[in-house]
Amino acid sequence: MFSTQEGARRRTALAALIREQGLQGVYLIGNRTTSHRSFGSFRYFTDDAVFYFLESVLALPDGELLSVVEHEMGRLGLVETTFITDAVIDADQLGGIWKILRARNITRGKLGVVKEVMPATWLLRFEKEMPELELVDVSEELYTLRRVRSQEEIESQQQGAKIAREGWDAVRSALKGGMSETEAVSLAEYAMQRLGAEESFLLITSGPVSQGKMQRPALHNTACMTRTMEKGDVVTLEIAPRYNGCWARLTRTACLEWEDPALSEKKAMAEEAMLAASRELRAGAPIGRVAETMLAATRKRGLTLDPLCGWIMGTDLCEEPITETNSTLLTEGMTVLLRAEERLSTAAWGDSWQVTPDGGVRLSGDSFGNL
């Protein structure tokens, strides 16, 4: 949970945006989808974790955040534990939102929404019920506010990165032939949940090396496919816990009960490239330069990496890609996954770093650890 001061800061910023954009308010809908930056705005501005279906909140120019609940107990819960300031009681969320709008005399003008999260049904109902209210998409404007990282967010992501490392350590120490991929990710998730991860995003792949080539599928969620790992496999895991609404992530590749000098060498090169790139993780620097540096460092050593060198993480898992063409500027406190995936082998390593005025600070420990 964030502090009431943090809540006030975010509400104030949102209220200012509403006034600047000439909006009557912003209507946010939350669900549990893990995604890119459109989806985290509800969580960011309410600190309310949606665990089932959808939830709604209306942000007003005076800084109020009003929600809709089904009963009084729900209202008290929201007001006591989130940034939401009050709620009306209505079994129909949209019905409740309209009640609030009408009570505030908001029936015409512009209402900010995030259309990628809003279901079509709700848009159609809004158009019918409030035809003079124009729904305008404000996803990017909201994201611009979210790019400013507070100290509390910075600390949450630092903690998240530590939790990710614990998750990896739990798997690494137990990895052995005969273990299923499902078991491996379950172990990571178990370790992380006990430390406060509210949810996790986990991908895995495993398979043998044959004639110098990896014989394994792309990274996957074990609900889609799973296999029993064997001695001689190379295993790669993406481990991303969500702590206090903020994502952190690391990527690791390990050899299962064997050693591969070639892979060790690649890991060392990836580490060097990452360290070089981390020096570009300075507030005000363009994201593209980070990717350029990483790709150039490995190219020199004969290693070709995937051009996607990581992600900016925040309330959403993948807020902005770390690619050469991304000219957006880094902001202080941003948490970045720097990730090196070799195209040929698909072996990958990555760590969470934090942007500072003087370059990146690594959050998941000193190195990738043993292979």
Next chain:
Amino acid sequence: MDIVSELRSRYCGLERIMEERGLSAAVLVGNSAVGPAAYGAYRYFTDQRVFYHLQAMVARPGKQADICCESVQAAEGLRQRGFSLIHVCPEILRPVLQCLREQPIRRLGICPDMFPASWLDAVRDQWPAAELVDITEDIFALRCQRSEYELEVMRRGAQIADLGYEAVCDMARPGVRMADLHAYLDYTMRRAGAEEVFTLMSNGRFSLDHVGLPCIQPFSWPDDRVIRYGDCLGMEITPRFQGYWTQVVRTVCVGELNEDLAVAHRLQLEAINETAHILKPGLSLREMLAFMWDFSRKHGRFPKLPFGHILGLDLDEGGRTDLESPVKLRENTEVVLHPTMVTKEDMAFSIFWGDTFLVTAVGGRKVNKADTSLRVL
């Protein structure tokens, strides 16, 4: 039957819907959220667990389905399920629109609860004269016809829920942190194959007359609750196995028997067992609820929602289960019964207890085997 054959059979059902409704195409969207009714439609036709962002299926009469996803990671699982027309694009709407442009669109089938508003804008922009047809109910009717494959999956899911309950009973003791118990329960079910879990728990001193045992809630941090001697533990254990949810709801005593809980438990079992007798095809949720409501009142209790719901690919398949709900149960519909019967009208909840049943011609058949006795740990 294997999943590839199962999916082919389901797709035939979708083609019939398109023909009956005169559709030019249908677009089904999946995401990683948990919800009612329409949320499971994409999963039903793809068996694809969406773990990031959105995915979409574009179905056209007489053609193989096109699947649009955002990464190669997602594409792998789809290939294994027999799909070959897979479009990988970070902006999924683009290949969706490209597929739709291949033919005239006069009537487009969608599940509007799952269709993003931004996509609706794009479709209306491109095909202003096209009629959008809500096919949620058509798909739901199809989904209600359970195959042998589905029954087997639900049976295995119930085993996972039972395993979860035993894990809690093994671990819960005075001094154990609730956060650790919650994590262990989830871990037990995941390593047994649950792709997702939806666990709610609480601890406290149950009383018939006041709220000593708080309402069950999802895991949230920070959580410094510790189980104490004399506590009751309420839990809703809900694993999702190969897409299908199943549920066991239990309350247990720690250290000593809670007499109030024993009284509530007996009544709860009676309510559930009597209701199970009427779980036959054709019964509506409204009628089921009215029966349970009546039972509560006859036994001097005030009935409150929730009383239970249909389970399947969605956690709450029939949508909100209330006294108005016209949704009818069919053969092999999976229903969890967890009545809320309180002693005072202003109380919102009571004991947490429930079991999952399959609807049959001779009444409900319990799916999970978790012990129905009141446990003292």
